[in-house]
Amino acid sequence: MSQENIQGSGCAVRADARIDDLSAISDSDAADDAAERSWLKAVGAILHWVLPIVALAAVGVVGWRELRHLDLAEVHRSFQAISLGVTVALLLAGLATASLNTLYDLLLRRWLALEIRVKDLARTAWVASALNNVVGFSGMTGSGVRYLGLTKAGVAPPKAVGSAALVVLSMPLGLSVLATTLLAVHREMLQWTAVPAPLALAVLGAVSLYWPLFVLIAGRGPLHRRWLADTPTLGAAQRVSLVLVSTLDWVAVGGLLWLCLSAAGATLPLTTLLMAFALAMTLGLVSLVPGALGVFEGAMLLILGRTGADPAALVAGLLLFRVAYYFVPFLFAAQLLPGTRLLPDGGRIEELVEGFKTNPVLRVGRIPLQLLGHLSTQILAYATFAAGVVLLLSAAFPGVAERLEVLDRYMPLLAREGFHLSSVIVGTLLLGLSRGIGAGMRGAYHSTQVLLLSGAILSLLKGIDIEVAALLLMLSALLRANRASFDRRGYALASARNLRWLGGIALTLLAAAGLGSLLYGSSTLLSHLDQIGHHLHSARYARALLGMTVTFLAWLAWTWYSMPAPAVDLPDQTALQRAADFYTRVGRTTYSYLTMLGDKYLFYSPSGRALIQYGIRRGHLIALGDPACAEADLQEALHGFRTFADAYDLTPVFYQVEEANLHHYHEAGFRLLKLGETARVSLPDFTLKGKKAENLRTVLNRAKRTEMTFEVLTPPLEEGVWAELKAISDAWLAEKRMAELGFSLGSFRRDFLEWGAIAVVRQSGRLIAFASLAQDFGHRDETGIDLMRHIPDTPHGTMDVLFSNLILHAQEAGYAWFDLGMAPLSGVGRSPWSPRDERMLKLGYELGNRFYNYKGLRQYKEKFNPQWRGMYLAYPRGRSLPVVLMDVTALITRGQRGHRAAGKRAGG
Numbered sequence: 001m002s003q004e005n006i007q008g009s010g011c012a013v014r015a016d017a018r019i020d021d022l023s024a025i026s027d028s029d030a031a032d033d034a035a036e037r038s039w040l041k042a043v044g045a046i047l048h049w050v051l052p053i054v055a056l057a058a059v060g061v062v063g064w065r066e067l068r069h070l071d072l073a074e075v076h077r078s079f080q081a082i083s084l085g086v087t088v089a090l091l092l093a094g095l096a097t098a099s100l101n102t103l104y105d106l107l108l109r110r111w112l113a114l115e116i117r118v119k120d121l122a123r124t125a126w127v128a129s130a131l132n133n134v135v136g137f138s139g140m141t142g143s144g145v146r147y148l149g150l151t152k153a154g155v156a157p158p159k160a161v162g163s164a165a166l167v168v169l170s171m172p173l174g175l176s177v178l179a180t181t182l183l184a185v186h187r188e189m190l191q192w193t194a195v196p197a198p199l200a201l202a203v204l205g206a207v208s209l210y211w212p213l214f215v216l217i218a219g220r221g222p223l224h225r226r227w228l229a230d231t232p233t234l235g236a237a238q239r240v241s242l243v244l245v246s247t248l249d250w251v252a253v254g255g256l257l258w259l260c261l262s263a264a265g266a267t268l269p270l271t272t273l274l275m276a277f278a279l280a281m282t283l284g285l286v287s288l289v290p291g292a293l294g295v296f297e298g299a300m301l302l303i304l305g306r307t308g309a310d311p312a313a314l315v316a317g318l319l320l321f322r323v324a325y326y327f328v329p330f331l332f333a334a335q336l337l338p339g340t341r342l343l344p345d346g347g348r349i350e351e352l353v354e355g356f357k358t359n360p361v362l363r364v365g366r367i368p369l370q371l372l373g374h375l376s377t378q379i380l381a382y383a384t385f386a387a388g389v390v391l392l393l394s395a396a397f398p399g400v401a402e403r404l405e406v407l408d409r410y411m412p413l414l415a416r417e418g419f420h421l422s423s424v425i426v427g428t429l430l431l432g433l434s435r436g437i438g439a440g441m442r443g444a445y446h447s448t449q450v451l452l453l454s455g456a457i458l459s460l461l462k463g464i465d466i467e468v469a470a471l472l473l474m475l476s477a478l479l480r481a482n483r484a485s486f487d488r489r490g491y492a493l494a495s496a497r498n499l500r501w502l503g504g505i506a507l508t509l510l511a512a513a514g515l516g517s518l519l520y521g522s523s524t525l526l527s528h529l530d531q532i533g534h535h536l537h538s539a540r541y542a543r544a545l546l547g548m549t550v551t552f553l554a555w556l557a558w559t560w561y562s563m564p565a566p567a568v569d570l571p572d573q574t575a576l577q578r579a580a581d582f583y584t585r586v587g588r589t590t591y592s593y594l595t596m597l598g599d600k601y602l603f604y605s606p607s608g609r610a611l612i613q614y615g616i617r618r619g620h621l622i623a624l625g626d627p628a629c630a631e632a633d634l635q636e637a638l639h640g641f642r643t644f645a646d647a648y649d650l651t652p653v654f655y656q657v658e659e660a661n662l663h664h665y666h667e668a669g670f671r672l673l674k675l676g677e678t679a680r681v682s683l684p685d686f687t688l689k690g691k692k693a694e695n696l697r698t699v700l701n702r703a704k705r706t707e708m709t710f711e712v713l714t715p716p717l718e719e720g721v722w723a724e725l726k727a728i729s730d731a732w733l734a735e736k737r738m739a740e741l742g743f744s745l746g747s748f749r750r751d752f753l754e755w756g757a758i759a760v761v762r763q764s765g766r767l768i769a770f771a772s773l774a775q776d777f778g779h780r781d782e783t784g785i786d787l788m789r790h791i792p793d794t795p796h797g798t799m800d801v802l803f804s805n806l807i808l809h810a811q812e813a814g815y816a817w818f819d820l821g822m823a824p825l826s827g828v829g830r831s832p833w834s835p836r837d838e839r840m841l842k843l844g845y846e847l848g849n850r851f852y853n854y855k856g857l858r859q860y861k862e863k864f865n866p867q868w869r870g871m872y873l874a875y876p877r878g879r880s881l882p883v884v885l886m887d888v889t890a891l892i893t894r895g896q897r898g899h900r901a902a903g904k905r906a907g908g
Helices: 003-011 029-067 071-079 084-099 102-112 118-135 140-152 157-170 173-185 189-191 196-206 210-215 221-229 236-264 269-288 293-304 311-339 348-356 370-394 401-410 415-437 442-463 465-480 496-520 524-527 537-562 573-585 592-597 633-647 659-667 691-705 718-738 799-814 838-850 854-862 881-900
Strands: 601-606 613-617 621-624 651-658 670-682 709-711 758-763 764-775 782-789 818-825 867-874
Touching: 003 838, 084 236, 084 311, 084 465, 084 524, 084 764, 102 118, 102 157, 102 633, 102 799, 118 140, 118 311, 118 718, 140 157, 157 236, 157 854, 173 210, 173 236, 173 269, 173 401, 173 670, 196 210, 196 269, 196 537, 210 221, 210 236, 210 415, 236 269, 236 311, 269 293, 269 573, 293 311, 311 370, 311 465, 311 601, 348 838, 370 442, 370 465, 370 537, 415 442, 415 537, 415 758, 442 465, 465 854, 496 537, 537 818, 573 592, 573 838, 613 633, 613 881, 633 651, 633 659, 651 881, 659 670, 670 838, 670 854, 691 799, 718 764, 718 782, 758 799, 799 818, 867 881
Parallel strands: 621 651, 782 818
Antiparallel strands: 601 613, 613 621, 651 867, 670 818, 670 867, 709 758, 758 764, 764 782
8 A cells, every 4th residue: 555545645635525414413412403503504505695696686687677778878967967066965964874873882882881982982883884784684794893893992792792782683673663654654565566565565564573573572571581681671761762763764864865866866755765765675685685785776766667757867866875875984984994993813803703603693694704804905995996997987978068068178189088098098907906905915005096096187187077086086095094904915816816806807898898889889889999079979988998908908917927926936955955954953743854855835934943834826825734843933933924925915724734733723813624634653552462463463474474575775775776666656656547746745756765764675585665764854753654655466465564564663763653644534523513514524534435445544554553643724714615625636636747837936
């Protein structure tokens, strides 16, 4: 049995084994409970995906049927008809309306005697509400942020949980009151949506019952103890106050919507609008779509379309409402975020999420608090992307006629054409640079600032577009306020995140082309491409589309070849000797000898007291084993490696770390996945005497009778011996139909094998099997086997002879342990309470033996009576486990094929 068979095929756990291991769950009550919880979680996860998709699909189908004749130019004219003063007033009204969400927190601060300053509470509440409006999840996100802010301000966790829970319970009260009013006054509106009337009535009826149930349950009594035991009790006046505050909040939001629609030209009675708003928002919240985006607008268009309102004015008013109540407060929250102390340290945010889910009130929803880890830069990234979209949209539509007349009078035509095309180029570049903003890249920050200022000037020069210029300048100010967040040097171009972002940019540009075809016709765009004139808007936009395409391709090429990457090179002989001296002087790990393959990069900690060997695959820095250092320096090594990876927006991963060090990885913010168990033989206790070793004694006695001998060779070896070893290796690879592996496995390379001794087995003088010993660098704590190969027709029991003699040889040499290598997936997911990923992997251990002999491998090693020790994968929380495992596997399987190419450029 070769070392590749022992460790290779199963060393990177199969990433496609993503099935619940129901067969491994026992018949105990605890296991049944765990299975039931898993089933409920699965159903909840399906609903979180299915409901939004179904809702958006339904709205899309019905909306297209209702609005397929909508004139987008009319929508644009409705926007342009809104004066700058009215726009500013509506944006300020949106900020004022959004601030009403802080009333919940201020009331609860007084009632619950929370020890937090009003200023800090208001900041936290504002950020929580703005984030909740965008992310959604029925108030869960906002309350999670409130909990985090309260605890960081020193509020006791029980009080913080109680306050956050009451916010969750209080926010829907006003919508419930409006739903009750709708059923009592305007029930005929239920016929105005695409939802069947009985279903709409059932949903609205359920929502309308919420506020009386809250008044009943939130007080003292058995119902409170049964359902809200973790929340403080409220007096009758306090409950009524929360109902009134929530009603005021929802009515104010509806009033803001009425103002936006009126400004766009859609004049409606306020009462009718409020009832339509209540129905549409209820359907939007039930759909589970974040922020009810799309569902709310679609429902409002269907309902208000029955009133005879102008569809173009309705669309313009709804978009203006989104900007005033969602987008602008969201940007304002980004400005407030650095002063709230909400941003987490290390991995504490994930611990908070796990603890927060245990609360009976809050666990019913998913709380994506991990968004806070990079909230500031992500908000600004989406805002930068949106700014690019705005510039592209402004290029698609003609400007305000009065403004264009001024430009036509005082500006040369060619200059105006140049400014128009330049604004398109700036918008396209902003789309691309938004990825760098999200990654916190310093270079992207400076370039974006230049583009935003240029875009503002160009917007004024091409059409006196004051609104777009003001938006770009506001975003520039927000970027500057958060400039300390941009400290990274680059990001991984081949990562899944970057590829998704590129896909989004490509889809946006395709949508821009589709918009041009819709406005001007595809044939018109192509035929007018070379024409120039003050009022030839189709020709101007055709050239803009060409500019978008060329700019995007040029930006893509420039980014691909200029993106900063870690300045690292694969080690040469001098660097390998330095690493060997380090291992001799400081200490080694189980896999330190594999450094001598030269296929991994070397990272020394800032103090120089730790050494990490790692490979680079797409966006992952994958370290092999634990850092080589004293235990006191392990934490510093982990932090240094994470900081090094973070500078380039790369993901650090540690592959095959030992269970004795798991607490260090946990404290450094890593998740842990058990990969299997490694077998270690205690050499002082090993013996061939007794019944347990009877089979081994039989094999050794038979080996003597068949003239089989064992020998340990120390380099330098004779050329004839190297030739024999290579012939065995080539025959073994040919029989197995595989190529050399690497990274976590040794390869048959003379420069690598010369670092350690080689054990050989001969029969009648003919060399039939060999194994390379792991280099010990002068330490006698442990030794083991790396490369093991044999001829195809080797006698039965040859590898037993090799193992047994090697163990005896190590025992005589004074080693303490002998490493037999890992049994992949062994001991993984044995408990019904094991992490879900590990229970899934256990299914591979149970059912995957037709592809790889997992069970047989463990049984083979058991004959040497070893002690089993878990080996783990450590990876940052929030990263995709299948992607991590696939990249680890790719590093292993590329072997010598990627040895030289890997040093050309570190980042792909």
